[in-house]
Every structure is written in structure tokens, then in C-alpha cells.
Amino acid sequence: MGGESAERLRLDPDAAGSAAAEILYRSLRLRLAAVLPADAVIEHVGATAVQGCLTKGDLDISVQVSRDSFAAADEALSVLCERNLGSVRTDTFSAFQRHDLRPSVGIQLVVRGAPLDVFVHFRDRLRANPELVERYNALKRSHEGVGMDAYRAVKSAFIASVLNAPDGVAGAG
Template identity: 40%
Template sequence: MEKVNFFDSELFNKSVEKTFLLNKNKIKMLLPDVDIQHVGSTAIPNSLTKGDLDIQVRVCAEQFPKAVELLSSIYEHNEESIKTDTFRAFKDDTTNPPLGVQLTIIDADFDFFWKLREVLLANINYRDEYDNIKKEYEGKSMDIYREAKHKFFQGLMETPEFKNMISKSNNT
């Protein structure tokens, strides 16, 4: 059973920033017209994190098949993740910190990672609630933590703050 452990995100700031910029540049060389976002807990100052870096690569629908092909040439497919016509997950466990790359079609069903980050950045109560979930599952099963995390994010997506993010993205 894989166990989950959390750390203060501030411990990873330098390595996260370096790894993010290196991978952003690497992706931009292959896909110059995409939106690349630092998402996940390391994008939230003073939060708890598993110590990995998450990047969201946002593309238009026409770019998606080519983006899958090009990202597959530099990253491993994350076989533990779902795969749809609008979402693919990749990883690189050799980077410091380990890297997850979420490829999404802009405004499609999985284009929510950056919105969750923005809601968490804007609301300390949600950040505290999320960190409390992490504290509760410290040292416990990764699968059980992922279920609790999923439930939290499903609830966060029902908040007025998140719904406001949807209307903002639709007006751009």
C-alpha cells in the first residue's frame, strides 16, 4: 500500500521554480502557442504538498492530437490517470521534484486545474480546509487520500468562486 506524506511547499520553492521553467521552455519549443500553467499545491504558497510539480498545458481542440504526440516524445504517459478525447496525463519521475503534466483542451471538461489554483489562492479558508485534509491523511493510504481530495475538489467546483471562474473564462 502506497502511503502519502506531505511537506511545506516552501521547502520546494527553488527546485519547483527551476523545474517548472525548464519544462515550460521544453514544451514551448515543441508547442509554441499553448498556455502553460503551474498548478497543484506547489503553486499555492505556504500550503502542504506531496512534493511534486504539476503543470497544465492548455491547447485548442485542433492542437490536441499533435500535442499528445509531441508530449509523448518527451514524457511518459501516466498510466494511473484517465485518458479522454480532451485530457491526457504525463509524468517524469526523474525530475526534481517529480513532474506531472496535465494536457487539456481549453474550456473542455478537464480544463479546471488552473481555476482550482485561482480559487485556492484567493480564499484562505479553502486552502486551510485542503491542508487539514492533507494533515488528516498524512501517512495513510494514497488511494484513500485521493478519494478525500477528489471529494474536496468536487465541492470546490460547486462554490460561487469556482463558478465565477467559469464565467470569466467563457468571457475571454
């Protein structure tokens, strides 16, 4: 509680948020592809990429690259975006943000196959299983108005349980 940020989970009540995110993603994808290494795979991830998933209304983008391309991709993104200083940064993962765009944007740069290369896998598990989407939505509803640190901890546990389940069906709680 002592280090909890004042930021609270606020869900976007407007379903049009996902449509706006997809339109912005298509535009940004082209701009990112022009400056990133040739092996970069740019994917729309996060709740706005999953039909029926509750969202805060922001756009999340995953950029997967080879280990050899990571430094060049990190540099290219640092010119276009602000570093997300509230996120972990390693030699295989960097996070960036753009709060000047609507919706706001988070970009996760990750080395393919690295421990934090989970964004596309989690999105795909949600897309394949509407029951998981409902459980994820219930988790979000139960944490609306709660501090983001507490929400992120519960969300991380849910994501880990989904990714660690052989069939992607785990994640109760």
C-alpha cells in the same frame, strides 16, 4: 481496500520544495513551449503553485490547448515524457510524468473548456482564499500516511466542492 495501492500520502516537510518546483517549472516551460502547438498555455498548478499549501513536493503542470491542437500536443508530450498509465485518458485529457527529474513532474494536457480543464481554476481559487488553503492543508494532514486511493477520493470531492461553489468558498470536509 482490495484494490488499494501500497502508495501512501507523504507530505514534504521542507518548504524549499515549492521553490525547487518553481525553478524547475520555469525551465520546463521553455522546453515545452518549444515543442507544443502555438496555442498551448502552460501553467504551474498544484500545491507548489500556491503559497502556504502543503505538498508532496512534486511539480504539477497544466497544458491547455484547443481541441484542434490536442493530438499534436499529446504526441509531443509522449516523446518528452512517460504517459501516466494510472490516470484517465480521453480525447480531451492525457496525463504524463517525469520521475527522473527532481522534483518529479506531472503534466496534465487538457482541451480548453473540457470537463477536466479544472487545474488552473482550482489553483486560482486557492490563491484567492487563504481559508481554502487552510482547509485543504487540514485535509492533507488528516490523510498523511493514508493510501493514495483514499486520499485522492477525498481530495477530488474537496476540489469539486470548491469549483462548484459560486464564490469558491465551499469545500468543507
